[in-house]
Amino acid sequence: MSYLKQKSPKFKKFSLANIQxxxxxxxxxxxxxxxxxxxxxxxWRDELNGWLIARDSPSLTDFWNNIRYEGHPILWYACLYLLNQITQNxxxxxxxxxxxxxxxxxxxxxxxxxxxxxxxxxxxxxxxxxxxxxxxxxxxxxxxxxxxxxxxxxxxxxxxxxxxxxxxxxxxxxxxxxxxxxxxxxxxxxxxxxxxxxxxxxxxxxxxxxxxxxxxxxxxxxxxxxxxxxxxxxxxxxxxxxxxxxxxxxxxxxxxxxxxxxxxxxxxxxxxxxxxxxxxxxxxxxxxxxxxxxxxxxxxxxxxxxxxxxxxxxxxxxxxxxxxxxxxxxxxxxxxxxxxxxxxxxxxxxxxxxxxxxxxxxxxxxxxxxxxxxxxxxxxxxxxxxxxxxxxxxxxxxxxxxxxxLPYSASREAAQYIQAKGWQDRFIIGSEDFTIVPISGYLERKIYYPESQKEGSFVLFNQHRKIVNDQEILGQLQKLIDQHPKPLLLILNRKLDASPSGLTIEPIKEFTRSFIGNETYYLYEIK
Known part of the structure; x- marks a missing residue:
């Protein structure tokens, strides 16, 4: 008999040993x-970033190069890549x-x-x-x-x-x-x-x-x-x-x-x-x-x-x-x-x-x-x-x-709200980029990230990515507002702390119920 084995505690006639x-x-x-x-x-982001790499890497070479930034071996990502050949959900x-x-x-x-x-x-x-x-x-x-x-x-x-x-x-x-x-x-x-x-x-x-x-x-x-x-x-x-x-x-x-x-x-x-x-x-x-x-x-x-x-x-x-x-x-x-x-x-x-x-x-x-x-x-x-x-x-x-x-992340609630309002096809700007990744995953679309100054879904932590403050985000919005149909949708993982110049920014809704502290979201409409 294994030294790990011991008799299960009995309560009256009940014993784990008697359960068929x-x-x-x-x-x-x-x-x-x-x-x-x-x-x-x-x-949250750590779950969906790998999924989005598998989904949005245009080739196997790009897929290999992208997962090198993840800090993990290949097996899980290979499984995600194969799953993406079946469904993108x-x-x-x-x-x-x-x-x-x-x-x-x-x-x-x-x-x-x-x-x-x-x-x-x-x-x-x-x-x-x-x-x-x-x-x-x-x-x-x-x-x-x-x-x-x-x-x-x-x-x-x-x-x-x-x-x-x-x-x-x-x-x-x-x-x-x-x-x-x-x-x-x-x-x-x-x-x-x-x-x-x-x-x-x-x-x-x-x-x-x-x-x-x-x-x-x-x-x-x-x-x-x-x-x-x-x-x-x-x-x-x-x-x-x-x-x-x-x-x-x-x-x-x-x-x-x-x-x-x-x-x-x-x-x-x-x-x-x-x-x-x-x-x-x-x-x-x-x-x-x-x-x-x-x-x-x-x-x-x-x-x-x-x-x-x-x-x-x-x-x-x-x-x-x-x-x-x-x-x-x-x-x-x-x-x-x-x-x-x-x-x-x-x-x-x-x-x-x-x-x-x-x-x-x-x-x-x-x-x-x-x-x-x-x-x-x-x-x-x-x-x-x-x-x-x-x-x-x-x-x-x-x-x-x-x-x-308590939701692990507020990303799903925010994405569901955007979909319910019919805004999923708007031009969306999101910052801080890695916290917006799960929203991109739930919406199944790319979002403009000010940190990389381009649209994307997953985030790679490399030197092409630059940290930006709210004033710099507004500066990029000034350039984007004339290039895309209005209104635009801005998603931040904190309250906007900058004064807009020449922009009309209207707060829409806050999503603050999240176990992950920096995956709370604030939605703004840009006109």
Whole structure:
């Protein structure tokens, strides 16, 4: 029986163990909630910018060049490009994303070694039900391939080809999954070398019969996937996204180090997150995060290959977070996925004393303390996992419910208002450009962006794009007013703060109900 299994809590005669077709029922509930949530969800710029790149790139060459500015690998964008050959309605992207999320959770529900209660808690958790379901990005597809890797992990007994193909695809979902891919392939290489050539006992529950030729060919497949991912993750020289290719944080900063370390806590426990602007709070939670890291390392000491994966995966993302991008929950949430993956993969091994035997070679005065620590972590590892799952569930319920009542973006409401008034064919000016992207997506038409001084739909963060103030926008309107049928429609993501000269500007309506703070909109008529 898996050490992850524990008896479900019973209420009178009720028990999760007594529910027939539990897995199918749980997956159906997930899909139905996701379907209703997807239809209700108002898409924001990060969702629709990729869709518009796929829709409005005139050629495959342009498509390739445009997605290089996105800071993501190709797989999600390739899917969007294919979807656009069928329909240009962005709802197709949402439904496709729902399918990917459901498939990923399906693998978890049907094939993971977790108990029914743990599956029940994980499935509607913050990442599966909210970040990686409602918001159509390239993260659900990463979860799908990560869980596919766990599901087919035992197949390496005869061949590595299946795992290699999965890892090559995983590497091309997003930057964080690329780091996870590197950690997984390094763990597999270490396992193969240790088992085949060093003959160390790591308590594998299978015999690795794959030939060296099979292993090397599989490694080449993974390297190809990693190489393709890295090519697209390296932005063009004129990219300004996240500071561009040269923007790395290479100096030592104690507060940033604490911010980075705190991402471990933020990823696992989402119900109490310290603000980055409060150094004392960040320092406190950095210490707690270090304690959590020590706890998890101790748990996986009996599983050397899993410990290698956990340390390399967690360390890689933490290092990237410090050097490049502190990120938000959907980014450092991959630390939580690494934890779940480590627990899952550990079930393919029996406990080994390969590493623990070295602990007891320390001075005898420390042995009682170490023994108590090892005993305490072993006793409480399931409790710790359950605390994390309950915290994730609470965050998932709150976030999913909030999206039902508070639009994620005001873009859909603004677009629907424009369509209801019959103004969708007017000449429309919109600023700040990247916040107007979702309106362009919902209206299925291009909008004039003052930042680039041309009509467009998606936005590329490059040096051709210039930040403009309201006075400069009015200056461009002076030139546009005589070139297009009047009246014109101006959409801003803030109130107009400039005095028009020679223009009649009439405020029409405000759309301020939005979870994303800068995706509120103010409509003006220009005469």
């Amino acid at each position: 077709h539990f897995e199918s029922f749980l997956l159906l509930v997930f899909f139905v909630l996701g379907f209703l949530g997807i239809l209700n969800h108002a898409m 962005a709802i197709a992207m949402q439904l496709f994303h729902l399918l990917l999320a459901t498939m990923g959770i399906g693998l978890f529900i049907y094939f993971s070694p977790f108990s029914r209660l743990q599956k029940l808690l994980f499935t509607p958790g913050y990442l599966p039900i909210y970040e990686y379901l409602l918001i159509s990005r390239n993260y659900a597809i990463g979860v799908l391939f990560l869980f596919a890797f766990c599901t087919f992990f035992k197949s390496r007994e005869k061949s590595y080809f299946t795992l290699a193909i999965i890892l090559a695809l995983l590497a091309n979902t997003n930057a964080y999954c690329l780091l996870i891919t590197v950690a997984l392939i390094m763990a597999l290489v270490i396992e193969y070398i240790v088992t085949k050539y060093i003959n160390l006992d790591i308590n594998l529950e299978i015999t690795l019969n794959a030939s060296l030729q099979n292993a090397l060919c599989s490694l080449l497949i993974v390297f190809f996937g990693i190489g393709l991912s890295v090519i697209l993750l390296m932005p063009p020289g004129d990219s300004t996204l996240q500071g561009g290719a040269d923007q790395w944080f290479l100096q030592w900063d104690f507060h940033r180090f604490n911010q980075t370390l705190t991402r471990i806590w933020n990823s696992y426990i989402l119900v109490l997150v310290p603000g980055d602007s409060k150094p004392p709070d960040v320092f406190l939670f950095a210490i707690i995060s270090f304690g959590i890291l020590a706890f998890m390392i101790t748990i996986f000491l009996e599983y050397p290959i899993i410990l290698c994966f956990y340390l390399m995966g967690t360390g890689g993302i933490v290092l990237f977070t410090y050097l490049k991008f502190l990120g938000s929950a959907r980014h450092y949430g991959h630390l939580y996925l690494i934890l779940i993956t480590a627990f899952w993969l550990s079930q393919y091994y029996s406990p080994s004393n390969l590493l623990t035997q070295f602990i007891f070679k320390i001075p005898e005065s420390f042995i009682p303390m170490i023994t108590r620590w090892l005993s305490w972590t072993k006793k409480n590892k399931i409790t710790f996992l359950m605390i994390i799952l309950y915290a994730q569930l609470a965050a998932g319920i709150v976030s999913f419910s909030r999206d039902v009542f």
